[in-house]
Amino acid sequence: MKKLLITLLTLVLVVAPMASFASEIAVSGDVYHGFGATAVHRLGPGRDASETPRYSVNISMASVLFDAEGRILYVQVDVYEFGTPNYPSATFPKFSGWPGTEGYNVVDPETREVIGVSENTPELFAQEVDNWTTKRERGDSYAMRPDDPSMEWDKQMDFFEEWMVGQTVAEVRAWNDRFTNPRNGRVLNPTMDEEQQHEDDLAALAAMTEEEIAMLTDMVSGATMALTDPHGLMLEAVEKAYENRVLVFSAGN
Numbered sequence: 001m002k003k004l005l006i007t008l009l010t011l012v013l014v015v016a017p018m019a020s021f022a023s024e025i026a027v028s029g030d031v032y033h034g035f036g037a038t039a040v041h042r043l044g045p046g047r048d049a050s051e052t053p054r055y056s057v058n059i060s061m062a063s064v065l066f067d068a069e070g071r072i073l074y075v076q077v078d079v080y081e082f083g084t085p086n087y088p089s090a091t092f093p094k095f096s097g098w099p100g101t102e103g104y105n106v107v108d109p110e111t112r113e114v115i116g117v118s119e120n121t122p123e124l125f126a127q128e129v130d131n132w133t134t135k136r137e138r139g140d141s142y143a144m145r146p147d148d149p150s151m152e153w154d155k156q157m158d159f160f161e162e163w164m165v166g167q168t169v170a171e172v173r174a175w176n177d178r179f180t181n182p183r184n185g186r187v188l189n190p191t192m193d194e195e196q197q198h199e200d201d202l203a204a205l206a207a208m209t210e211e212e213i214a215m216l217t218d219m220v221s222g223a224t225m226a227l228t229d230p231h232g233l234m235l236e237a238v239e240k241a242y243e244n245r246v247l248v249f250s251a252g253n
Contacts, residue, residue, distance in 0.1 A: 029068040031249035036240025038233035048086040056083030062237035078134045079232045088112040091141040093132040159222035185226030
């Protein structure tokens with residue numbers, strides 16, 4: 001079949017307010033688009049100075065293009081994360097509670113001290129939700145790696161997305177099951193000092209081939225975070241996108 005060059009314009013995530021794109025992708029058959037979303041709760045991160053727990057929610061969204069064989073042609077992932085107002089960050093999206101419910105501890109992001117309790121009015125509810133931003137939109141202010149902005153959440157997700165292209169979701173899942181640790185889902189890291197490694201990770205790395213070690217060394221140069229854990233079920237969102245895929249371009253027309 002003659003290879004076709006299609007231009008896909010303004011494919012955006014349906015829920016997340018992400019930027020549109022214009023991209024040319026070479027395909028030799030039909031093209032499918034799928035959107036997937038997942039939600040996961042998190043008990044944390046940590047507690048405030050009064051030992052009151054923090055709670056958060058991560059809603060992962062994936063917009064993906066597939067070829068007729070299920071290989072990923074393009075993928076874009078983002079996450080809405082929001083939580084209780086006792087998290088010490090000025091950019092962390094907050095949800096203090098439904099209007100009329102009991103308030104929750106509010107923390108000063110600078111001092112990290114509890115400075116009061118939220119007044120859960122309709123106005124606060126609207127203000128908080130209307131100002132939610134995604135992890136991509138937060139950029140470096142997400143502060144997952146303040147010591148190395150090149151490894152911030154959005155940069156690592158970009159790396160994972162580029163790596164996924166050309167693979168099926170089953171292949172991505174198989175890789176994740178094989179090359180991440182089962183405790184927190186992070187990529188096994190052969191470049192980390194042995195003294196900092198968990199014994200199970202050392203054993204897993206010792207059983208790998210030179211080619212696998214080289215592959216992981218390259219991988220952790222761009223991404224070390226988990227694709228599926230309480231910070232976001234991102235891999236599951238990509239899998240749901242595949243399940244929900246519909247034909248958007250027919251090579252026969």
